[in-house]
Amino acid sequence: MYKLSFVSTLILILFLSVSCRDNYVLNDAGSDASTDRTELTKINWNEFDFYPTSTTGQVIRHNFYALSYHEEHxxxxxxxxxxxxxxxSKYDYKRPYFIEDPKVKTGSADWRNYKNSGYDKGHLCPAGDMKFSKQAYNETFYTSNISPQKADFNAGVWNRLEQKVRYWADKYDGLYVITGGILDANLKTIGEEDVSVPDYFYKILFDVSNDKPRIIAFLVPHKNSDRPLYEFVVSVDELEELTGIDFFHHLPNEIENQIEKNADYKSWSFN
Incomplete structure (x- = not known):
């Protein structure tokens, strides 16, 4: 039998090692990166269902946004x-009155709960994000879309984050946005209907430009702050633990698991 010399054997091993590395690339999670790319090509991002799960079973779909209403809070x-x-858009529509959401079967909170409470009626889907049409703008004034927010928080760090979201939406040709308060037990309440006052608010942004999905998530304490926004960045996994919500359950599992554990903000422009 023909026997390879030690040098020839070493060369053969090195050749096979390089060939395998070129044809089989592992990502950080240890899965086949080519499989991830194949899965991505199957997703039609124009029709992607980005709505999270609902812990309440009451999902309301308006024309330009959806929500999961929590009657207890x-x-x-x-x-x-x-x-x-x-x-x-720079359209300057007249602000309408806040009204109860006609689609919430259990009845959304009356705006009078906020009167003399010391808290603003803080938009979750900002009116400023919906200025492209009067209908879209007016829909943000349902009381199902507001949460009690301190005035300096609403006009301060939270407003800075909302403006940054609009900046990124322009820069990255659109985003999916999910936002809300952390609705724990034993929160402070306001009004006759006991509207809960969250201690934290979160916002998740999902960018699918160039078919390269990436996520950035924020968890912001309910108080004004001059800290840079990137200091509030957390992983989606952390928010799922706090809320009990599965945010991107329509993604293939390998992709969902990989991007939801990531809390890296360096690929997003904070300048």
Whole structure:
């Protein structure tokens, strides 16, 4: 039998090692990266269902956003919508009155719960994100889309984050946005209907430009802060533990698991 010399054997091993590495690339999670790319090509991002699960079973779909209403806390546990770059608008519509959401079967909280409470009626889906049409703008004034927020928080760090979201939507040609308060037990309440006052608010952004999905999530304490926004970045996994919500359950499991554990903000422009 023909025997390979030691040098020839070493060369053969090195050749096979390089060949295997070129044809089989492992990602950080240890899965086949080519499989991830194959899965991504199967997803039609224009028709992707980005709505999270609901812990309450009461999902309301309006024309330009959806929400999951939590009757016990008299507000949405999440609000979700697509913010396209084409939505940028400087239309200055007249602010309508807040009204109860006609689609909430259990009845959304009356705006009078907020009167003299010391808290603003804080939009979850911001009116400023829906200025591309009067109908879209007016829909944000349902009381199902608001949560009690301190005035300096609403006009301060939370407003900074909302403006940054609009900046990213323009820069990255659109985003999926999910936002809400952390609805724990034993929260402070306001009004006759006991509207809960969250101690934290969260916001999740999902970017699918160039078929390369990435996520950034924020968990912001309910108080004003001058800290840079990137200091509030957390993983989606952390938010799922706090809320009991599965945010991107329509994604293939390998992709969902990989991007939801990531809390890296360096690929997002904070300048």
């Amino acid at each position: 008299e507000q949405a546990e999440w609000v979700a919508y697509e913010l396209k770059s084409s939505y940028s």
